[in-house]
Amino acid sequence: MSPLTTTKSDERVQRVSFLTKALRRPELGALVGALVIFTIFAVVDTTGHFADLQGAAGWTHFAAPIGITAIFVALLMIGGEFDLSSGVMVGTAGLLMGNLVSEAGMGVFPAMLITLVFAGLVGFANGYLVIRTGLPSFIVTLATFFVLKGVNLAVTKLITGTVRVDGIDKGDGFEIARDWFATKIDIAGAQFQVSLFWWIGFTIFATWLLTRTAFGNWIFASGGDANAARNAGVPVARTKITLFVMTSVAAALVGAMTLLELRGMQAGQGIGQEFYYIIAAAVGGTLLTGGAGSAIGASIGAAIMGFAAIGIPYALWDQDWVATFLGVILFLAVLVNTWLSKQAKGARK
Amino acid sequence: MSAKNVNPILELKGVGKSFGNVVALRDVDLSVYPGQVTCVLGDNGAGKSTLIKILSGVHKASEGSFTLSGEEIEFNSPRDAMAKGIATVFQDLATVPLMSVWRNFFLGNEPKKWWKPLGILDMKMAKDTAKAELLNMGIDLRDTNQAIGTLSGGERQAVAIARAVYFGANVLILDEPTSALGVRQSGIVLKYILAARERGVAVIFITHNPHHAFLVGDHFFLLNRGRMTASFVREKVKLDELIQAMAGGAELDTLTHEINTIRQD
Numbered sequence: 001m002s003p004l005t006t007t008k009s010d011e012r013v014q015r016v017s018f019l020t021k022a023l024r025r026p027e028l029g030a031l032v033g034a035l036v037i038f039t040i041f042a043v044v045d046t047t048g049h050f051a052d053l054q055g056a057a058g059w060t061h062f063a064a065p066i067g068i069t070a071i072f073v074a075l076l077m078i079g080g081e082f083d084l085s086s087g088v089m090v091g092t093a094g095l096l097m098g099n100l101v102s103e104a105g106m107g108v109f110p111a112m113l114i115t116l117v118f119a120g121l122v123g124f125a126n127g128y129l130v131i132r133t134g135l136p137s138f139i140v141t142l143a144t145f146f147v148l149k150g151v152n153l154a155v156t157k158l159i160t161g162t163v164r165v166d167g168i169d170k171g172d173g174f175e176i177a178r179d180w181f182a183t184k185i186d187i188a189g190a191q192f193q194v195s196l197f198w199w200i201g202f203t204i205f206a207t208w209l210l211t212r213t214a215f216g217n218w219i220f221a222s223g224g225d226a227n228a229a230r231n232a233g234v235p236v237a238r239t240k241i242t243l244f245v246m247t248s249v250a251a252a253l254v255g256a257m258t259l260l261e262l263r264g265m266q267a268g269q270g271i272g273q274e275f276y277y278i279i280a281a282a283v284g285g286t287l288l289t290g291g292a293g294s295a296i297g298a299s300i301g302a303a304i305m306g307f308a309a310i311g312i313p314y315a316l317w318d319q320d321w322v323a324t325f326l327g328v329i330l331f332l333a334v335l336v337n338t339w340l341s342k343q344a345k346g347a348r349k
Numbered sequence: 350m351s352a353k354n355v356n357p358i359l360e361l362k363g364v365g366k367s368f369g370n371v372v373a374l375r376d377v378d379l380s381v382y383p384g385q386v387t388c389v390l391g392d393n394g395a396g397k398s399t400l401i402k403i404l405s406g407v408h409k410a411s412e413g414s415f416t417l418s419g420e421e422i423e424f425n426s427p428r429d430a431m432a433k434g435i436a437t438v439f440q441d442l443a444t445v446p447l448m449s450v451w452r453n454f455f456l457g458n459e460p461k462k463w464w465k466p467l468g469i470l471d472m473k474m475a476k477d478t479a480k481a482e483l484l485n486m487g488i489d490l491r492d493t494n495q496a497i498g499t500l501s502g503g504e505r506q507a508v509a510i511a512r513a514v515y516f517g518a519n520v521l522i523l524d525e526p527t528s529a530l531g532v533r534q535s536g537i538v539l540k541y542i543l544a545a546r547e548r549g550v551a552v553i554f555i556t557h558n559p560h561h562a563f564l565v566g567d568h569f570f571l572l573n574r575g576r577m578t579a580s581f582v583r584e585k586v587k588l589d590e591l592i593q594a595m596a597g598g599a600e601l602d603t604l605t606h607e608i609n610t611i612r613q614d
Contacts, residue, residue: 213470221445232457232458291445
């Protein structure tokens with residue numbers, strides 16, 4: 001390590017300790033990055049609204065649905081696994097719930113409950129197959145992704161004759177459900193989507209789960225070194241399967257929220273979103289190899305995407321550049337995070 | 350401390366293990382006493398890993414008897430063995446490098462507060478206990494929040510040993526704890542082996558290094574080609590004898606002779 005550590009002066013010991021402490025926070029890089037990016041967009045902004053409440057209502061509307069799923073994708077990645085089917089699950093859930101209401105005539109809430117349970121089963125299947133077959137979750141969930149993608153299109157066409165499900169607003173309890181999951185809330189004249197509050201709630205919940213509970217300890221251990229975890233008595237398989245279920249259910253909740261907000265759902269909805277979730281988690285300091293990361297980091301990652309989605313059109317730049325921007329941010333963020341984690345790991349012998 | 354005035358806590362008699370037609374262990378006798386370090390020495394392929402796996406509950410012995418505190422037992426899993434107070438510290442698979450020291454210390458045995466099923470960590474208790482327990486073993490850490498990967502290899506092994514002792518291990522099995530370490534780091538681990546011994550733990554130290562074994566051991570068992578070929582007590586053996594016996598006595602003489610012949614050319 002650095003020559004500093006060999007010096008036996010108290011002040012220096014303190015300094016190294018403080019630095020290590022700061023470096024150890026996985027979301028540090030993302031937070032600094034978010035502040036820089038926010039400042040840049042605030043400067044190039046032509047509308048005068050990027051940095052005020054209206055701007056905030058805009059970027060949180062974009063970021064919240066990404067953030068809600070990305071938080072759980074991050075937990076899963078800390079646990080050492082991927083879920084590439086999390087994006088398509090948004091669509092599957094919305095279509096299933098929509099069809100249960102408009103075709104099967106169910107109430108909105110029972111339909112939503114069935115949808116979330118179904119998503120939980122898909123997540124369980126993902127996890128169970130990963131554990132039982134020993135195949136990489138990248139492959140297993142990629143297969144699930146394509147299976148669901150086909151089902152979404154084929155079944156939707158079969159039932160509705162189109163590639164869209166409509167008529168959710170005629171279901172029982174639609175207005176109440178919308179109040180809960182898809183309404184706008186006025187804060188000092190700016191219209192915030194209620195999804196923002198769900199996002200904040202889930203960020204707090206996931207952070208608590210990860211850092212303050214035994215289950216959180218198991219998540220870190222399962223992803224950090226599954227063998228060592230098993231030797232210490234951690235139920236690694238159960239931990240991972242639970243994480244797959246949580247990820248899938250979170251994606252389904254976002255699907256239900258999207259359905260309620262848009263009053264309908266396209267068969268292709270959600271496809272490609274899985275990469276946004278992974279980017280948000282990775283930008284937020286989650287290691288792709290597992291074992292380290294944070295829920296707050298994933299939320300910051302999602303917020304950065306919100307900045308770009310609103311900031312780029314506000315700067316009157318071509319919106320087509322959003323993806324390119326995110327690509328560059330992803331690369332830089334992971335580069336910095338990897339360097340930071342090496343500092344925290346220290347020299348291994 | 351003499352072996353004569355205490356009963357062995359763990360005893361193997363005539364234990365053998367075969368995998369298909371391959372005999373990995375045959376007719377092994379082993380007695381392990383509380384508050385003593387029992388060294389099992391053997392070269393590569395001597396059957397050390399098979400012996401560890403039988404002791405830690407990974408494998409079942411094909412023949413012979415396994416008694417713990419005078420009772421004959423049979424383990425179905427490592428968890429079984431752990432529940433009976435037999436803890437195994439595996440060489441490189443003991444800790445999770447990216448996790449903090451206190452999280453590693455309580456991994457799999459997390460202390461909980463309030464309503465237990467909620468699984469809320471008692472972090473203050475965990476941090477304080479980890480710090481105090483490590484200090485008891487002579488490991489003084491400034492901060493148990495640091496990732497365990499920042500510690501040296503010897504210290505990491507030491508944390509794993511302290512953890513096993515804290516969670517009530519009566520028998521501590523150490524699988525080649527010094528083999529990947531340098532001289533100084535090995536010294537640290539040997540010191541903690543003695544610290545565990547002082548606390549009345551029966552330590553089974555498995556190694557292929559007679560020098561390390563000789564420094565801390567009270568009993569020495571030699572394993573060669575799946576058989577116990579010799580056993581010594583500390584007072585009645587010299588390091589040279591140990592090395593000789595380990596390398597198969599006569600074999601080493603022949604080897605020395607051959608090497609000398611080559612060098613004279």
